[in-house]
Amino acid sequence: MKKINWGILAAGRISSWFCTGLQTVSNANILAIGSRSQEKAEQFGDRFEIERRYGSYEELVNDPDIDVIYVGVPSRWHHEYTMLALRAGKNVVCEKPFSMNAKDTKEQITYAREHNLFLMEAMWTKCTPVYRTVMDWVGQGRIGEVRFFKADFFTPGKANPPHRLYNYEIGGGALLDLGVYPITYACSLLGHHPTEILSTADFAHTGVDINNSIILKYENGSYAAISSGFNVHQQNPAVIVGTKGKITIDHNFLCAESAQLRDLNNEIIQQVHYPFEKNGYEYEGMEATRCLQAGLKESPWIPLEHTQAVMEIMDTCRKQWGFAYTFEK
Known part of the structure; x- marks a missing residue:
């Protein structure tokens, strides 16, 4: 070929x-x-x-x-x-x-x-073996109906000299660069069209959002609590809670090499570890x-309609903050 x-x-x-x-x-x-x-x-x-x-x-x-x-x-x-x-x-x-x-x-x-x-x-993230396994577990009903997802993505970004995420002119900021990951994950689990979006953000001296918190609520009562930023040191864990069990990712959920399937008493039922062949x-x-x-x-793994829906959620968040880049059309 x-x-x-x-x-x-x-x-x-x-x-x-x-x-x-x-x-x-x-x-x-x-x-x-x-x-x-x-x-x-x-x-x-x-x-x-x-x-x-x-x-x-x-x-x-x-x-x-x-x-x-x-x-x-x-x-x-x-x-x-x-x-x-x-x-x-x-x-x-x-x-x-x-x-x-x-x-x-x-x-x-x-x-x-x-x-x-x-x-x-x-x-x-959507192409890594751990993500694919997590989606299989959820699809097989291993944790029942998903009711709650929580994930954070923080990275240390020094203000002096300024990290690229502080740079307004290149489209810096936490939401678009970091928050896109937990939003994408949440939508894959709960749906791409939440019925309610609640969000807040803090801003750096350069004009970009330095951290944010977002709640996505769904018609069936499930919800996601996610946050991102570059002024906090974090391990970036994630947890997916269902009616029968939960899935935990202890470190860097977006590029994880390990995940645990647990019952509601937090006992591990199954765990996987997939070291990257190179760098992920x-x-x-x-x-x-x-x-x-x-x-x-x-790609059936990364459908364009899902990419579009995630962008619409981030637009809604920025509208709630009254924030748009001056160079946007």
Whole structure:
């Protein structure tokens, strides 16, 4: 079977993490790197032994041998460069958040569907073995009906020198960069259309949200309590509570390698441990490559309608805070 040729758009840290994982995917070939400068493209290319190196994104997306573009620019430009690649006729895997708002996300999805192109949010969490196992446990009714989900995602972000999440001009802030993970997880468990959303946030001196708390309520009485931020040190655990039992993830739920299935007395019934083959990013690379080889236009694990729904929830939260970026359309 033909290998899938990947083009990497941007030579930053997240692209390097993705390429580290993608190098282990047998049916994937990192053919080209595009950066805003030839020097950065050369450096990145040397590091990952990439054959073709472009000093502009436009040159990258117009390479006729590339099957799919990975968009790894900062959040502010996800929509712009996803659309650049789609308009060049390329399939796209775009980092989260998929865009800055639901309107832009809808435009990306609509264009891809109208032009028969593959499009996927790089929500690596949904492709990891632990996440897939957790969803299997829930789907099999191992914990009964899910009634409650709680998860936090905090990362230490130094104010001096300022961490990238403080940077308003690149779309920094806790919700879009961090909160998207627990919201996505909650929606996978409880549904993508809560009946009520309650949220609050605190803001940094740079104008971005530095932490937030969100409650998602559902018609059947179930709910999710989630929070994110970059001014607190946390282990980032998660718990899923059902009518018959619970599932616990003790550390970094978004990229966990272990999870425990428990009864209502908190006794462990089953536990799994799946060490990553590389760094965890290989699984989203495998999924996108598998979909492309199968001729699919979206991943069944990361449906575009779910990406759209999560963006709409984050829009609602920001509307409750009275917060929009001045550069948003």
